[in-house]
Amino acid sequence: MTEAKRSLVVVSAGLGQPSSTRLLTDRLAAATERHLLEAGLEPATEVVELREHAQDLMNHLLTGFPSPSLQAAIDAVLSADGLIAATPIFSASYSSLFKMFFDVIERDGLAGTPVLVAATGGTARHSLALDHAMRPLFAYLNASVVPTGVYAASEDWGGPGGATEGRLVTRIDRAGRELALAMTLREPHARPDPYANPVPFEQLLRGTSTPE
Amino acid sequence: MQFGIFTVGDVTTDPTTGLTPTDAERVQAMVTIALKAEEVGLDVFATGEHHNPPFVPSSPTTMLGYIAAKTERLVLSTATTLITTNDPVKIAEDYAMLQHLADGRVDLMMGRGNMGPVYPWFGQDLRNGIPLAYEHYALLHRLWREDVVDWQGQFRTALTGFTSTPRPLDGVPPFVWHGSIRSPEIAEQAAYYGDGFFHNNIFWPKEHVQRMVGLYRERFEHYGHGPADQAIVGLGGHVFMRADSQAAVREFRPYFNEAPVYGGGPSLEDYMAQTPLTVGSPQQVIDRTLAFRDLVGDYQRQLFLVDHAGLPLPVVLEQIEMLGELVVPVLRREFAIGRPAHIPDAPLHPRVKAAARPTDDTSPTSTTATAEPVPA
Numbered sequence: 001m002t003e004a005k006r007s008l009v010v011v012s013a014g015l016g017q018p019s020s021t022r023l024l025t026d027r028l029a030a031a032t033e034r035h036l037l038e039a040g041l042e043p044a045t046e047v048v049e050l051r052e053h054a055q056d057l058m059n060h061l062l063t064g065f066p067s068p069s070l071q072a073a074i075d076a077v078l079s080a081d082g083l084i085a086a087t088p089i090f091s092a093s094y095s096s097l098f099k100m101f102f103d104v105i106e107r108d109g110l111a112g113t114p115v116l117v118a119a120t121g122g123t124a125r126h127s128l129a130l131d132h133a134m135r136p137l138f139a140y141l142n143a144s145v146v147p148t149g150v151y152a153a154s155e156d157w158g159g160p161g162g163a164t165e166g167r168l169v170t171r172i173d174r175a176g177r178e179l180a181l182a183m184t185l186r187e188p189h190a191r192p193d194p195y196a197n198p199v200p201f202e203q204l205l206r207g208t209s210t211p212e
Numbered sequence: 213m214q215f216g217i218f219t220v221g222d223v224t225t226d227p228t229t230g231l232t233p234t235d236a237e238r239v240q241a242m243v244t245i246a247l248k249a250e251e252v253g254l255d256v257f258a259t260g261e262h263h264n265p266p267f268v269p270s271s272p273t274t275m276l277g278y279i280a281a282k283t284e285r286l287v288l289s290t291a292t293t294l295i296t297t298n299d300p301v302k303i304a305e306d307y308a309m310l311q312h313l314a315d316g317r318v319d320l321m322m323g324r325g326n327m328g329p330v331y332p333w334f335g336q337d338l339r340n341g342i343p344l345a346y347e348h349y350a351l352l353h354r355l356w357r358e359d360v361v362d363w364q365g366q367f368r369t370a371l372t373g374f375t376s377t378p379r380p381l382d383g384v385p386p387f388v389w390h391g392s393i394r395s396p397e398i399a400e401q402a403a404y405y406g407d408g409f410f411h412n413n414i415f416w417p418k419e420h421v422q423r424m425v426g427l428y429r430e431r432f433e434h435y436g437h438g439p440a441d442q443a444i445v446g447l448g449g450h451v452f453m454r455a456d457s458q459a460a461v462r463e464f465r466p467y468f469n470e471a472p473v474y475g476g477g478p479s480l481e482d483y484m485a486q487t488p489l490t491v492g493s494p495q496q497v498i499d500r501t502l503a504f505r506d507l508v509g510d511y512q513r514q515l516f517l518v519d520h521a522g523l524p525l526p527v528v529l530e531q532i533e534m535l536g537e538l539v540v541p542v543l544r545r546e547f548a549i550g551r552p553a554h555i556p557d558a559p560l561h562p563r564v565k566a567a568a569r570p571t572d573d574t575s576p577t578s579t580t581a582t583a584e585p586v587p588a
Contacts, residue, residue, distance in 0.1 A: 062477035065417055067486060194396050195423045198431060201404035204397055205346050207366075 004040060006183050008032055009080035010047045013087040013098035020120045022049070024152045024172075025086045028118055031176025032082065032183075039184045046080075048073045050097050057100040066104065073101075078109045079191045082183040083143070085134070086118040089126040093133040094119070102137060111142040113189065114182035116175050118150040127151035146178035213547050214558050215540045216256025217249045217532065218291040218412075218448060218515040221269035224522035227470035231524075238268045239275070241525045245518075246279045248529050250286040252536020258289035258321065258515055263297070263330050266472075273306040280314035287564070288314055291412070291448075291515065292323025292391045295352070296344040297334035299368065303348075304355035304376040311381040316561030321389040321410050321446075322349060324398075340367065342397050349388075353405065356385035387559045389446055389513075394420045396427055403431030408444035408558065411508075413488050414517055415473050418507055421447070421488075425508040442556055446513035447504055449497075450489045450520070453534050457492035464491045471521035494538040501539075502546055510551050512558035514543070 010029050014021030025047070033043040050057070056070040066074060077083060087098035117134040121127070130149035138145045148171060156168040219242055225232040233241065246257040257279065259269045269275060276288040288310070293303060303320075311318045324345050325331075328338045336344060347365045354361050355376040364370040380386065389408035392398035393416055402409040409428040411421045425445055432443035452467075454460035461480065468480045468491070483489055490500040501514065518531040560568065 059477040059482075063415065063474045063483075065415075065420075065486070067478070067482070195427045198396055198400050198427060201400050201435075204342075204400060205350065207343055207346075 005042045005044055006036055006081040006188065007076075007079065008036070008043050008045045008082050008084070008183070009076050010045065010084045011050065011077060011086065011098075011101065012047065013050045013095050013101070014120070015051055015088065015095075015097070017051075019088070020152065020154075020157070021086050021088050021118075022047075023157075024118055024120055024150065025084055027172050028084050028086070028116060028150060028176055028179075031172050032084065032116070032179045033176075035177045035180030036183065039180060041180075041184060046076050048076060048101075050101050053101070054097055057097070057104065060104050061100065070104075074105065075191075077105065079189060080113060081186065081189045082179050083110070083113055083115045084118060084179070085115055085138070086120070087134075089119050089121040089129045092126065093129055094137070099137075102141065105141065108142060110138070112186070113143045114179055114186065115143045115145045116149070116179040117145055118152075118175070120152050122154055124151070124153040124155065127153070144182060146175060146182055148175040148178050150175045213511070213544065213551075214255040214287065214513045215535070215543065216254045216258065216287070216289075216513070216515045217245060217519075217535075218256075218258040218260070218289075218517055219245060219269075219519050220260045220291075220517070221262060221267050222472060222520065223266040223268060224472060224520075226522040226524055227466050229524075232522075235268050237525075241519070241528070242269065242275065243279060243282075244525060245528060245532065246286065246288075247282055248532045249536075250283045252533055254286070254532070254536055254540060256287045256289055256513065256515060258291040260291050261294050261325075263294075263333065264327060273310045276318070277310055277313050280310065280317065283317075285317070285568075287317050287319065287560070289318070289389075290320045291410075292321045292325075294325045294330075295322040295348045296324045296341055297331055297336050298348070300348040300352040301355065301368075301371075301374070301376060304352050305378075307386050308356065308376065308378050308380050311386055311561070312378055316381050316384075316563040318561070319387040319389065319408075319559075321391045321408075323391045324395075336367070342395065343367075345398065346401065349401065349405075353385075356380050382562065384561055386561075389444075392424065394424060396424070399424050399428040400431055403428050403437070403443070404435050406432065406435065406437035408446060408512070410446035410448070410513070410515075412448040413504070414448045414450040415487060417486055418488060422507050425511075429509070439554075441509055441552075442554065444513075444556065444558060445508055445511035446515065446558070447508065447511060448488075448515050448517060449501055449504070450487075450517045451497045451531070451535075452491045452518070452523075453494050453497055453531060453539075455493060457496055460491050460493065467521040467523055473520075475521075494534055497539050498542050498546070501543055505547065510547070510555045512556070 010025045012022050012025045029045050036043045053070045056067040060066045087094040115138050150171050223238050249257045259272050261272050263270050272290050324341045331338045361374050362372050389410040390398050390402035391410040413421050429440035429443045433440040452464040490497050519528040
């Protein structure tokens with residue numbers, strides 16, 4: 001049974017309570033869970049609301065280490081089988097709170113992790129921020145971003161073609177299916193412990209396993 | 213067990229007065245701190261090494277040589293010696309010379325340094341930090357043990373028929389510690405050579421300390437230097453004391469709030485909960501320090517940081533007096549209780565060992581510090 005389990009972690013940088021970003025991630029998580037279940041996998045979903053860690057993130061930048069609760073959130077993200085990362089778009093890019101969190105994620109911690117990028121904004125004019133800001137960030141982190149990103153503007157939540165009937169729902173479902181598929185194709189993620197199985201010193205000295 | 217002081221040598225404005233010491237005042241303050249450490253019966257003084265403002269100690273062996281001439285018992289050490297940007301040949305020569313001048317009262321601690329621009333100033337590259345630490349130390353290790361060295365490496369001019377002089381005092385190289393906060397490769401390096409491992413144990417949560425020391429002990433045994441509990445471990449600690457703990461918090465808070473490393477970040481209370489910083493009464497410092505043993509096992513060296521964040525020299529000297537009079541005698545006694553006989557002391561040069569008074573750890577009654585006048 002444990003082999004069929006997949007951890008899905010949602011990182012939401014929404015600031016309002018409730019926030020439209022969280023509203024979007026809830027829909028994305030539900031779509032992903034549905035497709036995981038269809039593939040015979042059991043999703044275990046955890047939500048990280050960055051607002052709750054805002055002070056601790058700044059403290060981490062200043063002191064170089066996370067508080068215990070921020071450490072728990074980082075650990076959850078680093079051991080995720082799949083990640084949904086969502087932010088409001090501020091000044092043409094992800095919010096500073098969102099960036100702060102990924103600034104304290106270790107360089108290769110998300111290598112190979114399937115990621116669904118999502119964003120919210122007042123108008124659809126900022127939707128390319130998904131592609132010009134979020135994708136490069138996760139490319140730097142060597143994460144594996146699924147093809148469909150989901151941007152929700154205010155207008156997407158109502159009216160013709162809104163959340164209930166039209167394109168947003170379709171995109172959410174497609175993105176959730178892509179993330180679930182990527183998670184299905186990947187072995188359950190075991191986070192390496194840097195203190196276990198140390199590289200023997202003779203090997204380190206020969207430079208065969210030194211960091212670049 | 214050894215107790216002492218380690219200093220970063222930062223020049224920091226006192227936030228309560230706005231006064232900034234001159235380089236001259238800071239250098240003299242470091243010397244005064246070292247002399248006070250000997251006066252109150254502490255065992256070790258260790259200076260940092262930095263090559264950029266706002267730090268003054270760029271030339272540790274010059275400072276330690278001067279202190280050696282002014283002291284009789286104090287072991288002189290570093291925290292840390294930059295094994296990455298210093299030429300290992302010069303380290304071998306400088307510390308061997310210091311060993312002779314200090315009659316063996318010398319050991320040193322290797323560290324990488326972490327500020328990018330310092331590396332190119334010395335012809336190196338931060339990205340090579342760990343390989344530099346390996347290669348330079350491998351050469352240093354040979355220079356102190358082999359009279360004539362042929363050597364070729366990646367980062368330094370090759371040596372053919374080179375002899376580092378003076379040779380180590382009585383043929384015994386200075387004992388080496390390796391310091392690292394969270395690079396398992398350095399714990400591995402310390403274990404490989406059977407050298408000591410020091411965790412600065414300040415500014416960081418105790419989990420780092422526990423994992424690093426645990427790995428070092430395990431690998432020390434793996435490399436055949438003895439059982440894990442006989443590995444040589446040192447820890448730092450960061451304290452500020454007043455007889456009344458509320459007074460300590462009141463006095464230290466403005467320094468904490470503006471300190472270079474953590475100022476503007478978490479509250480003093482959160483920081484004390486999350487790192488080994490102890491601001492309070494001498495008894496609180498004793499309790500917190502004794503708990504370090506639960507974290508890393510019986511260990512060999514405890515150094516305290518007391519002169520950080522712009523604290524004025526008279527206050528720092530009071531802190532050292534409190535350590536010498538109220539804290540360390542109790543720590544010596546308490547750490548000796550339940551310490552198995554097979555746990556070694558930190559290695560000392562045979563000359564120092566011969567001159568030492570009866571071991572503190574086994575004769576608790578003799579441990580009360582006797583104030584010795586500082587030679588003028």
